[in-house]
Amino acid sequence: MVRAMTKPTWAVAAIVAAAAVAQLACVKGLGVNWGNQAAQNLHPRNIVQMLKDNNIDKVKLFDSDAWVVKHFAGTGIEVMLGIPNLHLASLADRYKHAKAWVKANLTRHIREGGVDIKYVAVGNEPFLTAYNGSNLQTTFPALWNIQKAINEAGLGDKIKATIPQNADVYGSGTKGPSAGDFRADIRATMKQIVQFLRDNNAPFVVNIYPFLSLSLNPDFPIEFAFFSGGAQPVQDGGITYNNMLEANLDTLVWSLRRAGCGNVPIIVGEIGWPTDGDKYATVDLATKFYDGFFHKISTSKGTPLYKDSIEYYLFGLTDENLKSIAPGDFERHWGVFRYDGQPKFPVDFTGKGSNKVPVGAKNVKYLEKKWCVYVKNRETTDQLTANMDYACTNGDCTALKYGNPCSKMDYSSKVSYAFNMFFQMMYQDVEACDFGGLAKIVTKNATVGNCFFPIALDTDWAWSIAADVRLTLLVGLLVSLLLFLES
């Protein structure tokens, strides 16, 4: 817009039109990861509605629960199914296991008006160094078997198997992207995999996290994680890189070229910024990251070396309070939305930079308005500490440490927060609000200032299914009664 003002009118019109097309294209290509490692998850109906309301048209799942997947049928939302790493060995071992997987998890959804499945993600970041190479022998054979089973089901033209990889499967050491290559310890396997992807017209899926680079590396130039310039650019031959995302993607392009597969399409399977659980995980930095990111992909989705547009899947849709915090407390705060589908910060998915808040989940069902809070009871410090530890170990206290509103409360309020979190994660079970007589259930909103004390989601789907059945039975009964009265 600023640029447009200096141009003659006809050029302004052209630029505005081009921008409109670009923005439309951006919305078209936007996906999101929906993980379900939370004590209570939103109903898939809520998720479908949220995605539609926010013009997000692709969803990536980490598994393939048939009940979840069927809710995407006929919605126009494209689905990437996931296969957890723990199944890789069995899928690699026997082709018939892959065949059974495809039958149970894939073909059942494929029909007119069924689920629009385009990719199957075989494993998830299987070559993370934390796994000590345990998936190294099984991942490629599992990929091979799954694609073969898809082909045999007659779906090979439409549905591609691939593997979401962590970005450290390749690198360029201390040099620029043009030195990029796959990690030496897995290079032979990576080469087999990318050649297989090339031969099947399947994409390479990579998860890229500027946040992790910043958080794990004290020397990382902060501004390089964002898109607003200000960091020392990386100069590579004739190309200047101002942000980590493009430098990283072009390192991948070089790695693919070195494996003889420069034309394999690239999808970014995860990208995002957490809002808590680390000194760099704040709402302000998440807003800055997403604003810059959406602006970048609305103008040009490619990179200096990769001109095609790239599909991006945000990580993630909602917070997940049961995720392992081994990598860091931030793991439970990746959501663009809270656990209950309500927005956490303004973010404009179209990249227009309007300060609008995304559309939250509608008709969310919560449990009763009850909270569990700490009451003093002449306890010793040790007793209090022990109960607090219990609540935090079994619940979620990751919001209490890193400078956000919850971390600024006094200790008593923090104890209440911890007790309440555990109580909610336990579906408000009265026995989960005891803590040796140090806790009680209240009906007055326990939220303290800007530290939000949640209420658990009502996930009693069994009841709602039963309600449908009950209605059917009731109608049936009434009809019988009428017939009986008629006769």
Ligand SMILES: *[C@@H]1O[C@H](CO)[C@@H](O)[C@H](O)[C@H]1NC(C)=O
């Ligand atoms: C990898 O090795 C480390 C150190 O030997 C060990 O602590 C860890 O549990 C191993 N992880 C897996 C997934 O085997």
Ligand SMILES: *[C@@H]1O[C@H](CO)[C@@H](O)[C@H](O)[C@H]1NC(C)=O
């Ligand atoms: C409790 O109060 C907070 C802050 O006013 C509010 O955001 C939240 O919705 C309230 N919770 C309930 C269940 O009413």
Ligand SMILES: CC(=O)N[C@H]1CO[C@H](CO)[C@@H](O)[C@@H]1O
């Ligand atoms: C119906 C269904 O969900 N079947 C299988 C799908 O795949 C997983 C493994 O990824 C199996 O555990 C399910 O039983």
